[in-house]
Amino acid sequence: MNPRNLLIFILLFPILGAFVGLILGKKEEKYRDVFNVLMTGITFAVVTFLYKYVAVQTIEVSVPYIMGTGLHLKLDVFRYIFVWITSFIWFLVTIYSTQYLISYKNRNRYYLFFMLTLGSTIGIFISENFLNLFTFFEIMSLTSYALVIHDEDEYSHEAGDSYIVMAVSGGLILLMGLFLLYDYTNTLEISQLQLAVQNMGNMKYFISALIIIGFGVKAAMVPLHIWLPKAYTAAPTPATTILSAILAKTGIFGIMITVNIIMDGDFIISSVILVIGFLNMFIGGLLAMLQRNLKRILAYSSMSQIGYILVGIGLAGILKEHAAIALYGTLYHVINHAIFKGILFMSAGVIYMVLHELSINKIGGFGRDKKALKVLFFIGLLAIIGMPGFNGYTGKTLLHTALSEAHHMYGGIWFTIAEVVFTISSSFTVAYLLKIFVAVFVEKSDHHIEEAKAKITKNALFPMGILATVVIYIGIQPNKILKLTEKALEPFGKLHHVEPHFYSSSHVMTAIFTILLGVSVYLLFVRKFLRKGSGEHWWYENTALQWFNIEKHVYKPAWKVIFRVSSVVLKAIDVGLIKTVTLFSDGFKALTLMEIKDENTLLGSVTRLGQVAMGKKEGYITKDNPVVRNVKQEVGQLSRKMNSVTYSIFVFAVVLVVCLFIMIK
Template identity: 30%
Template structure:
């Protein structure tokens, strides 16, 4: 057994047991400084775990590492380290560490560490039951993080978060149970052949999976929880959710599309069109759901004055890019690796620049007490380091060549162009929407940077503001990654992402022709970005001049009103109805009969226990 497998099968369990022992046996005995010990232990645990995963890279470049714990749920619990989850494992470790060092808030580091464990457990899950188990633990532990301070805003945000998390979890569980009932498996495995023999139930299974994971990923029309909770949650928790947790939802959709609905390449059937029909149909829907998510997110972001709400809606919009790429991967089937690699690449890039932007918003808030950008201005003089790091993040999210967002957005732009070229003509309009949304993102972050840092400083605002050295160091770490990936856009795809695509049912020749050694610096791509930036500047000038950044959506477009409110109303009113309609009449009307029924039931249970 080599070192990498020893790390996964012995090192990680030992580290986990050591952490549990610290929490249960050592910390209760420490009277003073137990919070400091827990905080340092949490950071050390995350650092060591991430380093262990890093050491497995040479092994998983050859083949995945699989680890099973038998006797759990009769099926056992499966874990798998491969090239698909490896970059997300590294990203999770980096962001949990950076956010932990950045935060000035009193984070409960037990819940913080449990959320990290649940996140990596979800990413490592080798079967659907294990995935669901850790996915739900992640939901509840992150809820505990959110409401730890127990302020009114936090409790309200947590209520929305846990409700939507439960709804999404139930939909995923429904998909898992239906999948098992009709295919006899809980495994992440290629099921296109079996699905080709089923009726409409295969699309119901697809709906449950896509909608359940889509809720977690912030996909329209399930997106409304993100601005609600990000506005009320602590900055560190909002950054963690945007940077890591919603990516797990997108990762779930990617796994479903690229594994469950795909053809097993080992059978040599990947080119048989009928077997890709389910993937094609579901992929078509996912593409348009991604485009709709992009449009709604960027439009709503343009209307926000709150920095936290604006960044929340941009999390929705940027996840739309990812969802669109996943849709292209499913729609084009074996010639869809551009969508697969582009969506995974943008997950990583979005996490870097969005967490940095949330950190900037937090640094500004801690120094000024203000989150409304319309009340700000002139902070570049008071906080020059924060302004510079913010500018790097802005260039990243808007897709400036030389920064990380440009690389993944270029791939996704090529992906939707391929969907039009090889598929349905309607995707020409999707490609236009892609460009308009990209220009809207430019406009939105011109507004963000201008109102916070550039315009004339309002009287009495930010007089005592200054850069925080500790926050600046944490933010600078992410800025370095943004610039490095932007200057060397082929490095990550060539090292990790393209080898990951090669492990799935994609045509190796297509990958070699279009992805390997991809040229990101073509005149067409660079000219396209010039046009997008020009359009974005024009949108800002017009919007600022004619006060177009204060529009409101009509009531009929309020997804929360038509999805979340009816569900919560039913959940609250149905038990009340049952109590009023049935329980109270029984209790107060026929108390004797009610007591007799209970006695008969209890007697039957006792007799059956004695006899059998």
């Protein structure tokens, strides 16, 4: 079987299957549900089958005349990690969705956009051309927007507004970066850009900043994270699981490509990413402790966990040839986060299916007698806090080892502070997960909510059980994943091989110390200051509601100022254009144009027209004049550039129109 054909298959099958499912759903929803499970299962099976080819050599496919520059797909082991975890999680979430969405409206529409999002997400991870990647990235933003606003109530539309505004703004900034990148390098092939940017000078910092901001929005990178708590809370739980476990990784993927491959781990860029990563870890963890809505807690938790991955990306840059340990930790946490966050969000979804409520002030005690749900959530808890024997421990251990290596290499107080922030942020994780677990699965409340009767079906628990099994397997056999990550480092250049010792006494003791510190934070801060009441009559307060709000106090006022200033500037430009058009129309009156037969005649006529308009009727510039030849070259180059952009915008516009038509209908 030709692996190149299989690569095209995993891209097109979910996209085409989305419309087949739409047709089936209009006739019989059971057929659609079965078809969707089979489709995602087949996609996952094909991706798994592809590993035997990818492990030997990179798979590449080029299709000319698509998006101007052609469609260039590539699958190596690095990209395979993202594609595999995407297809795996999507398959399980599709099974979960068949139970979760039973009482929801517009299920057919939901599944259409759910599957289109899968296809575009895979497209992002296998795109070798940055223009292809951008096109799939924007399509994914649009299709996932339909998932965020699925409930169509006031809150979901508000969340959707924040999501789509940030996504489109980030996309435009990313596109600007790609325009400049192409202008300076004359290529958008990712494998060629590392060499092409070497002689770019300081301009590479501006370009990389634009690209990182574009991807950073999707990764919920501080301060671009404002959409995350709203969107995660508003979307149906299966969509929230995908947003956290997978779609955030599209931003991470783009940042890794930019920082560690194209910019070759530039020290300045890597240092900025490192600082932002620590901010994500700390701020996300702190805000998660203060929340009361279960999904909102987990949303800020995702923001914090993304911080660990950003720290790994930054450390890989500053460690240079010793970057292997940081990249191992980064890729481990990409995998681990998708798995344990899948368990936690699905657990929240099960609670919502029964109670239609997620405030821990109202669901306290619900899980006291729900043994299967309690065990599964507890496994997810142990994984995310980094308990030895569970998958989260492996990634965090590698990242902390990389941080210690950087501290040893560079020294100084800043890395000492970084170690402290890493430990405190990890303790926050323990505190907010204990807040959930104790409130929902241990304590009694005066709501008597544990008496709620509802059958939690196998369709909901089975995917969580699979993920819990993987959590334990990776925790016990971390070297199995290590073999995969070793092969994934090829795109990052020649690196010194390292042999991590996951369960050394120092690593285990560090993990236990952090967990105990987290328990202390829970007891001394969460229980003492945030929890109110006594006995069975208790509740939590959210003191962060009165804090500074970056969206309310910065972004919205800034948008208003930008809009007003832009209106004045554009009005002035319009006046200037009107004067210019008037000037050139006077030139038309003074000039009788010859019949335009070819490009040279056209350029000569336009040049003469400009002279007449400017009052320079003498000295007609011929086609052999160097000025004309330069104009011809510029026109040709501009035409080639705009051709690619036009195709991409056209593809995006078509998808936009189709999506809007379906949503309105």
